[in-house]
Amino acid sequence: MSQDDGSAPLAVAFPESAEQVGLCLQFAAAEGLPVVPWGAGSGVCGAAAGRADGLALDLKLLRGVGAVQDRGDHGAVDVGAGVLGQHFEDALETQGWASRHSPSSIGCSTVGGWAAGRSAGQFSSRYGKFEDMALALDVAAPTGAYGTGEWASGGRDLHEWVLGSEGALGVITRVRVRVERVARARWLRGYRFHDVAAAWEVMRMLLQTELRPCAVRLYDAADTMIAGKGTATKPASSGAGWLGSLRALVDATPALRRHALSLPLALPRLVNGIVQGLSGACVLIVGFEGDESEVQASSAIAAPLLLAGGGVDLGAEPGEHWYAHRHEVSYKVAPIYSHGGFADTMEVAALWSRLPALYAGVRAALGRYGLVMAHFSHVYREGCSIYFTFAGRGSLDVYDAAWQDALAAAAAAGGTVAHHHGVGQLKMHAAARELAGIAPLFHALKSELDPAGVMNPGRLFPALDEKGPRAADVPAVVYGVDAVSRVATLPAQEAAADRDARLAAQGWRLRHPVAGPLVSDLSRVAPDDCRVVGAWATIDGRRAAFLPVPRSSAGPDPRRILPQSSYEALTVPVVPLGAAPVPQGGR
Numbered sequence: 001m002s003q004d005d006g007s008a009p010l011a012v013a014f015p016e017s018a019e020q021v022g023l024c025l026q027f028a029a030a031e032g033l034p035v036v037p038w039g040a041g042s043g044v045c046g047a048a049a050g051r052a053d054g055l056a057l058d059l060k061l062l063r064g065v066g067a068v069q070d071r072g073d074h075g076a077v078d079v080g081a082g083v084l085g086q087h088f089e090d091a092l093e094t095q096g097w098a099s100r101h102s103p104s105s106i107g108c109s110t111v112g113g114w115a116a117g118r119s120a121g122q123f124s125s126r127y128g129k130f131e132d133m134a135l136a137l138d139v140a141a142p143t144g145a146y147g148t149g150e151w152a153s154g155g156r157d158l159h160e161w162v163l164g165s166e167g168a169l170g171v172i173t174r175v176r177v178r179v180e181r182v183a184r185a186r187w188l189r190g191y192r193f194h195d196v197a198a199a200w201e202v203m204r205m206l207l208q209t210e211l212r213p214c215a216v217r218l219y220d221a222a223d224t225m226i227a228g229k230g231t232a233t234k235p236a237s238s239g240a241g242w243l244g245s246l247r248a249l250v251d252a253t254p255a256l257r258r259h260a261l262s263l264p265l266a267l268p269r270l271v272n273g274i275v276q277g278l279s280g281a282c283v284l285i286v287g288f289e290g291d292e293s294e295v296q297a298s299s300a301i302a303a304p305l306l307l308a309g310g311g312v313d314l315g316a317e318p319g320e321h322w323y324a325h326r327h328e329v330s331y332k333v334a335p336i337y338s339h340g341g342f343a344d345t346m347e348v349a350a351l352w353s354r355l356p357a358l359y360a361g362v363r364a365a366l367g368r369y370g371l372v373m374a375h376f377s378h379v380y381r382e383g384c385s386i387y388f389t390f391a392g393r394g395s396l397d398v399y400d401a402a403w404q405d406a407l408a409a410a411a412a413a414g415g416t417v418a419h420h421h422g423v424g425q426l427k428m429h430a431a432a433r434e435l436a437g438i439a440p441l442f443h444a445l446k447s448e449l450d451p452a453g454v455m456n457p458g459r460l461f462p463a464l465d466e467k468g469p470r471a472a473d474v475p476a477v478v479y480g481v482d483a484v485s486r487v488a489t490l491p492a493q494e495a496a497a498d499r500d501a502r503l504a505a506q507g508w509r510l511r512h513p514v515a516g517p518l519v520s521d522l523s524r525v526a527p528d529d530c531r532v533v534g535a536w537a538t539i540d541g542r543r544a545a546f547l548p549v550p551r552s553s554a555g556p557d558p559r560r561i562l563p564q565s566s567y568e569a570l571t572v573p574v575v576p577l578g579a580a581p582v583p584q585g586g587r
């Protein structure tokens with residue numbers, strides 16, 4: 001979607017410490033100057049775009065990676081918010097640790113930016129998204145500094161508010177990050193499936209049998225074919241197949257090369273149809289890492305499941321190839337611009353039960369405007385994200401229309417409009433609709449921390465509608481078990497005995513047992529675990545709903561931290577009655 005023009009700011013400041021950030025913010029508040037925190041500027045939704053009337057705070061001088069504190073099954077380390085991802089990883093490696101937060105943008109994004117936008121890395125299925133790894137934050141606001149998470153003091157903890165707040169609640173100056181020991185063993189393998197639905201079943205099964213793969217990446221038929229995974233129609237060893245030959249011909253013929261992209265970009269429906277019609281076959285990459293024994297045990301369970309689910313073993317090569325090139329994939333769209341086209345990506349997520357509708361709906365919407373392909377690379381027990389790549393030709397209006405339609409399709413399918421790219425200007429209205437219930441709370445908190453309203457104004461949520469969300473806009477609670485996604489929507493205040501008996505009668509129990517009503521224990525469990533998947537509540541007399549989704553980056557996520565008495569219903573993970581107990585408090 002078109003965004004503002006990213007004008008050069010009035011001034012750029014390079015603070016070197018949290019204290020200097022604080023001074024800048026006080027100055028800006030006194031002068032009424034909008035402040036845009038700038039990590040590395042890799043955000044793709046326009047959250048950090050410059051503004052001619054404001055001050056840009058380039059945070060890259062907030063440096064320093066501390067010594068890792070060994071906490072037994074994991075480590076913790078304090079890092080300056082301006083440290084670039086790859087520098088962070090390099091510094092950890094010298095100590096024998098790794099963050100395993102590995103976004104494609106690891107070389108051009110900062111630790112503070114990851115927290116501000118709820119970023120996701122390529123190993124999220126095992127280690128969680130960045131909000132799951134960020135243990136504590138130091139924040140500088142115009143009204144003063146505060147700590148969140150482990151550093152919070154007093155009764156109030158703003159951790160879940162600041163994560164995903166995109167600079168609107170202050171500048172994150174330091175992050176305490178959960179880190180992992182460098183893995184001693186890794187197993188990576190590719191499998192070909194007849195179609196995405198067959199692969200989804202196996203992915204879901206892998207996660208729901210409590211395996212903890214570090215990588216689960218499925219490329220749909222178009223992505224497998226167009227992006228040249230080369231394994232959809234033939235085994236990996238036989239090269240890139242017909243597409244490879246076609247590409248070689250085009251590369252060798254200058255006249256063809258000049259027009260190679262023009263035709264498909266101009267006729268997206270035709271080309272989408274051809275690609276889909278040729279083959280539905282797609283490639284799934286699965287990986288495990290950790291101790292030798294864990295990797296062996298996990299892969300010994302996973303491999304037969306993958307074959308039984310219809311997977312054809314393509315060997316180690318597709319996985320090894322992806323791993324070696326995993327940070328390159330996002331930088332390949334330049335030829336499309338030079339052919340006068342547009343290209344973009346959109347990441348959404350939904351429960352497993354809604355995934356087929358989300359995939360079909362968004363693909364159909366984008367397919368009207370451009371070539372569209374997708375991969376599925378952030379996989380959870382409850383659901384999965386979809387990363388669409390689309391490319392087409394046309395004016396800015398066409399590009400905007402494609403975004404509007406796709407966002408509407410995602411919402412209609414019950415998905416979140418943002419899984420890890422955040423909100424910015426691009427998804428501002430869609431995210432505000434999704435989080436209608438918290439917008440008033442967010443604005444109230446903002447005016448407390450930033451009374452002059454200078455922190456990245458007008459980017460994350462539009463100004464508050466005076467009336468707030470209307471009761472009719474809030475979806476009604478639908479109680480019951482979603483067996484596919486293994487979640488149940490239950491009354492939040494119900495006595496444990498009644499709740500557990502009702503669940504048991506249907507063959508289920510809570511994944512994380514709670515002795516009292518659900519609201520009595522909403523604590524975090526483990527980084528790869530999501531305890532509250534959805535919530536319905538009444539806040540200050542207004543009903544609010546937080547869509548049940550596996551993870552979201554559509555702004556802050558307070559679904560676990562509202563006042564206990566405000567909850568009406570909660571969507572929480574469940575497991576079949578006979579399932580083995582899940583380890584609590586760790587992994």
Ligand SMILES: Cc1cc2nc3c(=O)[nH]c(=O)nc-3n(C[C@H](O)[C@H](O)[C@H](O)COP(=O)(O)OP(=O)(O)OC[C@H]3O[C@@H](n4cnc5c(N)ncnc54)[C@H](O)[C@@H]3O)c2cc1C
Nearest residue numbers: 039040041042043047103104105110112113119120167172
């Ligand atoms: C090629 C490419 C690949 C990408 N791949 C991924 C991927 O795999 N996974 C993923 O999650 N994202 C990916 N992204 C998106 C992007 O890297 C993330 O959104 C990242 O979190 C942004 O970090 P940044 O430091 O560049 O933040 P910026 O773009 O500078 O800022 C993003 C937002 O955060 C705010 N902000 C930045 N730092 C702070 C701070 N210290 N305190 C408060 N607010 C702050 C800014 O004001 C802005 O609102 C990719 C982007 C590109 C260009």
